[in-house]
Amino acid sequence: MIRNQDAFHTSVLLQKAVDGLNVKPGRKYIDATLGGGGHTEEILKRGxxxxGIDIDQDAVDYVREKFKVQSSLPRRQAGKFKxxxxxxxxxxxxxxxxxxxxxxxxxLVAGILFDLGMSxxxxxxxxxxxxxxxxxxLDMRMDKSEDITAEYIINHKPKEYLYEIFTKFSEELDSGSIAEAIVSARAxxxxxxxxxxxxxxxxAKKRVGQQHEATKVFQALRIAVNDELENLLQGLEDAYQLLQEGGRLVVISFHSLEDRRVKLQGREKGWHLITKKPIIADYQEILKNPRSRSAKMRIFEKV
Incomplete structure (x- = not known):
């Protein structure tokens, strides 16, 4: 069992995200992406x-154990929450x-947080x-109870489907040649x-940039396996319905496809945008947690 929260996941933009929720003691908040429980713990500390919800049973089990251990500590060590x-x-x-x-x-809640990065x-x-x-x-399932894996997609989906997801979900410029190479190899x-x-x-790559050659294809496969973008749109729709007037929505995204959908949903619903520009990690946070460098946080208020 992992005892160290940072060994499971280091929460990105921790203080800024919870500041964005404008936490008030005794009010209800939803952490829609529990992860290692970092954001949740900070909300609890503020009353x-x-x-806390997570698609990954491993995360749920970890956080349950973490807070079970914490709640058994003396109150002065554990904090005031139960x-x-x-x-x-x-x-x-x-x-x-x-x-x-x-x-x-x-x-009916006062705030909802989505941290869309992987733990x-x-x-x-x-x-x-x-x-x-x-x-x-080649699994890539966030929820291990689901049936479709990356291995299934790679070995059974037609070339046209592979081309489509590589293009649509990662903007891979060599989607055609990669899809062709996969179909030839699996034969x-x-x-x-x-x-x-x-x-x-x-x-199969014809163009080499600063990123690892496999970065975009792996992103596209993960999105396809977990239906991430459609789930995000539905989650944001539900969030709008659950938030009380004046409630806050905080979304941390990690690539442009997510960020575009967050901005689009904000415009369609008429959210009041608290952050005119996305909040990003500062230099010190990036040094401690390099994965925070691509994070963009937007804060909305329901009006």
Whole structure:
């Protein structure tokens, strides 16, 4: 069991995100992407009542254990919050946010937070193939109970589908040649691991930039496996319905496809935009947590 929160996940823009929620003691807040519980813990410290949700059962199990241990400490060490009174934890997809919230009597809340990045644990320790730097099975499911894996997509979907997701979900300029190379390779033998796929991508890439050659294809596959962009739109729609007037929505995105959808939803719903420009990590945070460098945070208020 991982005992160190930072070993599971280092929350990005921690203080700024919770500042953005404008936490008031005794009010209800939803952390729609629980991760390692960092944002949730900070909301609790400021007196908020929190429903923490995560699609990944590993994250849910970790945070339940973390706060169980913490609540057994003397009150002066543990803080003033109590599990099942001030904190509720649920496994689920934020595309089902409204139904989950109502189940826990969080049907009118003061703030909702979405941190759309993967956890450090998912990248480094989950063995689900999210990283192209390790040789792991091509899984990429956030929710391990789902059926479709990256391996299934790579080995069974037609070339046209592969081209479409590489283009649409990562803006990969070499989508055509990579899709062609995958179809040719799988005709000889199944593509099973991340490194199998990396070798195929590198052989097909015509353009080499600063990013690793496999970065965009892995992003596209992860988005496709988990239906991330459609889930985000539904989650934001549910968030609008759950927030009380004057309630805050804080969204931390990590690539332009997410950020565009967040901005579009904000315009369509007529949110009051608190942040005219996105908030980004400062130099010191990037030094401590390099993965924060691509984070963009936007804060909205329901009017």
């Amino acid at each position: 908020g009542i929190v429903l 599990v099942n009174k001030d904190l509720f934890i649920a496994q689920g997809n934020f595309a089902d946010l409204k139904n989950i919230a109502k189940k826990y009597n969080f049907d 450090s644990y998912q990248i480094d320790k989950s063995t689900r193939g999210f990283s192209f730097l390790r040789d792991e099975s 000889l033998k199944p593509i099973k691991t991340t490194q199998d796929l990396v070798r195929i991508i590198m052989s």
